Amino acid sequence: xxxxxxxxxxxxxxxxxxxxxxxxxxxxxxxxxxxxxxxxxxxxxxxxxxxxxxxxxxxxxxxxxxxxxxxxxxxxxxxxxxxxxxxxxxxxxxxxxxxxxxxxxxxxxxxxxxxxxxxxxxxxxxxxxxxxxxxxxxxxxxxxxxxxxxxxxxxxxxxxxxxxxxxxxxxxxxxxxxxxxxxxxxxxxxxxxxxxxxxxxxxxxxxxxxxxxxxxxxxxxxxxxxxxxxxxxxxxxxxxxxxxxxxxxxxxx
Numbered sequence: 001x002x003x004x005x006x007x008x009x010x011x012x013x014x015x016x017x018x019x020x021x022x023x024x025x026x027x028x029x030x031x032x033x034x035x036x037x038x039x040x041x042x043x044x045x046x047x048x049x050x051x052x053x054x055x056x057x058x059x060x061x062x063x064x065x066x067x068x069x070x071x072x073x074x075x076x077x078x079x080x081x082x083x084x085x086x087x088x089x090x091x092x093x094x095x096x097x098x099x100x101x102x103x104x105x106x107x108x109x110x111x112x113x114x115x116x117x118x119x120x121x122x123x124x125x126x127x128x129x130x131x132x133x134x135x136x137x138x139x140x141x142x143x144x145x146x147x148x149x150x151x152x153x154x155x156x157x158x159x160x161x162x163x164x165x166x167x168x169x170x171x172x173x174x175x176x177x178x179x180x181x182x183x184x185x186x187x188x189x190x191x192x193x194x195x196x197x198x199x200x201x202x203x204x205x206x207x208x209x210x211x212x213x214x215x216x217x218x219x220x221x222x223x224x225x226x227x228x229x230x231x232x233x234x235x236x237x238x239x240x241x242x243x244x245x246x247x248x249x250x251x252x253x
Contacts, residue, residue, distance in 0.1 A: 006111025059141035082163025083177035151218030161238035
């Protein structure tokens with residue numbers, strides 16, 4: 001299947017990229033440090049937690065904050081990974097070869113999207129090994145762990161969809177990275193902006209657009225259909241915009 005072939009090609013190119021390896025190493029180092037610091041804090045608080053009737057477990061105190069930190073870090077690093085997806089192809093004029101190949105624009109976009117999402121899923125999988133290492137000595141809430149992993153995978157997929165679309169708009173990877181970071185940051189903090197609006201309808205609309213607002217319930221182990229649909233519709237919208245952009249470029253050639 002051509003989509004899988006393109007996804008494998010994109011994933012392979014990421015593992016050949018020094019930038020991707022540097023991002024992988026730095027992000028894992030930062031998250032490992034935060035994980036150990038959070039674990040040390042949990043051990044320090046254990047005497048107090050034992051005196052509480054419904055004390056939070058290690059999953060709530062150690063694991064969930066790590067994924068919250070990982071979501072913020074991913075917001076910064078995903079644009080660096082997606083900035084070259086299309087803009088580099090356009091700058092090197094290899095995009096013309098893709099236009100002339102017997103493949104559709106949908107296959108190109110979905111293939112590249114799946115390639116980058118697979119790389120990001122590997123990064124999250126490496127993060128997940130940290131909390132799983134505690135399973136032999138403590139009791140984990142696997143339901144909460146599963147919910148927060150699904151939540152962060154949906155969120156970084158949304159980041160990747162934005163980055164892919166911005167990469168179709170310019171030949172400069174740096175411009176694509178800064179633009180996608182700006183959009184994701186806006187959607188991250190728009191909930192805060194909505195709380196400052198006096199109009200309740202406008203405040204509710206801004207809050208609904210917030211990525212953070214739809215991720216937070218999953219950090220509490222709550223699966224809401226509206227949150228899942230938000231991310232799926234968000235991803236689909238930006239993928240469709242990317243496909244239409246490439247279709248417009250192909251008609252000009």
